[in-house]
Amino acid sequence: MTTQLRGAQTAAQNGGPAAEPAIQVTGLTKIYGPRGGAASKSSGWFGGKKSEAENKPKAAADDVSFSVAPGEFFVIMGLSGSGKSTVLRMLNRLVEPTSGELLIGGRDVSTMPEGELRELRNRKINMVFQHFALFPHRTVRENAAYALHVRNEGAAARAERADWALQTVGLGEWGDALPRELSGGMRQRVGLARALASDADILLMDEPFSALDPLIRRDMQDLLMTLQRDLRRTVVFVTHDLNEAMRMGDRIMIMRNGRVVQLGTAQEILNTPADDYVAEFISDVDRSRVLTAGTIMQAPLVTATEHDDPEDVLRRLSNVEGVGAYVLNDEGGIAGVTRVDLLAAAVGQHRTALGQLVTNEYRAVDADTPLADICALVGRNSVPLGVTDADGRLVGVVPRATLLAALATPGKDDSSADGARKDNGNA
Ligand SMILES: Nc1ncnc2c1ncn2[C@@H]1O[C@H](COP(=O)(O)OP(=O)(O)O)[C@@H](O)[C@H]1O
Ligand SMILES: [Mg+2]
Structure with a gap:
C-alpha cells in the first residue's frame, strides 16, 4: 500500500470518525406516553393479573448509540x-x-x-x-x-x-x-x-x-x-x-x-x-447494483510518477510480482500504464523518461460506478481496473479477485457457511 493513497479511505470506512463527531448519541431511549396510558388502563380489567414486564411500556427507541x-x-x-x-x-x-445523552457538535442538547x-x-x-x-x-x-x-x-x-x-x-x-x-x-x-x-x-x-x-x-x-x-x-x-x-x-x-x-x-x-x-x-x-467500485477498491501495490526512474519502478514491480503499474501525473491523474517489459527494455539505454514508457492499456471508472457496470472491464489489462475520484485522481484499483469476492453472497452456496462468510469478509 502506498502512503499517498491511504487518504482515499474516509474516516467512516475506517470504522469511526476521527474529527469531533457532528452528532454523538449514547444510550438514547424513548418510551412514549406516561405509564398508565392505554396499556395499563386495560390491565385493570383483568384484576392486575399481568406481570410487571407485560405492563412495562415498550421502548420506541431502546439504548441507541452512534456517532456521525x-x-x-x-x-x-x-x-x-x-x-x-x-x-x-x-x-x-x-x-x-426519556433517557440518554445527545451531543451536537460537542454540545449537550439535553440540557440546552x-x-x-x-x-x-x-x-x-x-x-x-x-x-x-x-x-x-x-x-x-x-x-x-x-x-x-x-x-x-x-x-x-x-x-x-x-x-x-x-x-x-x-x-x-x-x-x-x-x-x-x-x-x-x-x-x-x-x-x-x-x-x-x-x-x-x-x-x-x-x-x-x-x-x-x-x-x-x-x-x-x-x-x-x-x-x-x-x-x-x-x-x-x-x-x-x-x-x-x-x-x-x-x-x-x-x-x-x-x-x-x-x-x-x-x-x-x-x-x-x-x-x-x-x-x-x-x-x-442486488449486490452488483449496491456496491460500487469505490466501496471495494484496494490500494494499488505499486504506482509510479512520470519523474520516477524506470529501473526503480521495475524493481518495485518485481518485488510484488507485478507486471504493470499506473503512472501518475503531478495532479494524481492517470498519465498511462507502464509494463515490466517496457521498463526492462529501457534499462541501460539511457532513454530514461518514464513518461515515454507508458501505454493506454488500462480502464478506469468513477468511484460511484456500480459493480454491475465494471464486470466487463476487469482482468483485461496488465493493471487492475483503476478507480478515480471526481477530479480524475487515481484513488484505488479493483483487482479481479476483489470483484469476484464482493459479488459472492455470503452463505448462499453453502448454507452451513459461517466460516465461508468470514472468509469472504476478509477477501
Ligand atoms: N407519538 C407517539 N406516541 C406513541 N407511540 C408512538 C409515537 N410515535 C411513534 N410511536 C411508536 O413508536 C414505535 C416506533 O415508531 P417510529 O419511530 O415512528 O418508527 P418508524 O419511523 O421506524 O416507522 C412504533 O411502535 C410507534 O407506534
Ligand atoms: Mg417513520
Whole structure:
C-alpha cells in the first residue's frame, strides 16, 4: 500500500470518525406516553393479573448509540415501526428523549436552554420530511426561503439564497411559480432547496423520497448524492428501503424493535450480517447494483510518477510480482500504464523518461460506478481496473479477485457457511 493513497479511505470506512463527531448519541431511549396510558388502563380489567414486564411500556427507541462524522451520509434503516423517526426526531428534540445523552457538535442538547435550542433548530439543523408542507399561496422562491424567513433575514438576502438553492436542485427557472404548477418530484426538490437554503450543517431527512415513483426517486437520490459530494453537509437519512440505504449511505444503522441490530458500511453489512434478521434482509439486495467500485477498491501495490526512474519502478514491480503499474501525473491523474517489459527494455539505454514508457492499456471508472457496470472491464489489462475520484485522481484499483469476492453472497452456496462468510469478509 502506498502512503499517498491511504487518504482515499474516509474516516467512516475506517470504522469511526476521527474529527469531533457532528452528532454523538449514547444510550438514547424513548418510551412514549406516561405509564398508565392505554396499556395499563386495560390491565385493570383483568384484576392486575399481568406481570410487571407485560405492563412495562415498550421502548420506541431502546439504548441507541452512534456517532456521525462531519460530512458523513448516515442512514437509519428498518421496517415501519422500528423506531427510525423516533431516533431522528430526538436529534433535534422534536421528540424528548426519556433517557440518554445527545451531543451536537460537542454540545449537550439535553440540557440546552430553550433559546439555544431554537437557534439550533433554526440554523444548525434542518429537517426534511416525506410530505413537505409547501405553502400553496406562496411562490416556489418564498417556499424555498422559508427557513430564512423564520429567522428574520432581509428580503434580498432571502431571495438570493433561495435562488441559489433552486438553481442547485435544477429548479432555477421556477422561482416565481406556485407549488401547484409543479409535479410531485419537483415539489420534493423544493423541499431539498429549502434545506439547502437554510445553510444548516446537519440535514435530518425522514423518508424524503418514499412517496415518489421509482424513476423520480432514483433521480432525487442521484441529485442528493451529487449535492452531498459538493456541499458536504452532515446528513442523517431515514429509509425503510435497504437498496436506497446501501446506495446512499456511508454507513447504515439497521434498527429493529427500537434497537440497533447492526451499524456498518454497506459492504460490511453485506459481507458480515450481524444476525439472521439482517442476513434475511440483505438476501434480496442486488449486490452488483449496491456496491460500487469505490466501496471495494484496494490500494494499488505499486504506482509510479512520470519523474520516477524506470529501473526503480521495475524493481518495485518485481518485488510484488507485478507486471504493470499506473503512472501518475503531478495532479494524481492517470498519465498511462507502464509494463515490466517496457521498463526492462529501457534499462541501460539511457532513454530514461518514464513518461515515454507508458501505454493506454488500462480502464478506469468513477468511484460511484456500480459493480454491475465494471464486470466487463476487469482482468483485461496488465493493471487492475483503476478507480478515480471526481477530479480524475487515481484513488484505488479493483483487482479481479476483489470483484469476484464482493459479488459472492455470503452463505448462499453453502448454507452451513459461517466460516465461508468470514472468509469472504476478509477477501
Ligand atoms: N407519538 C407517539 N406516541 C406513541 N407511540 C408512538 C409515537 N410515535 C411513534 N410511536 C411508536 O413508536 C414505535 C416506533 O415508531 P417510529 O419511530 O415512528 O418508527 P418508524 O419511523 O421506524 O416507522 C412504533 O411502535 C410507534 O407506534
Ligand atoms: Mg417513520
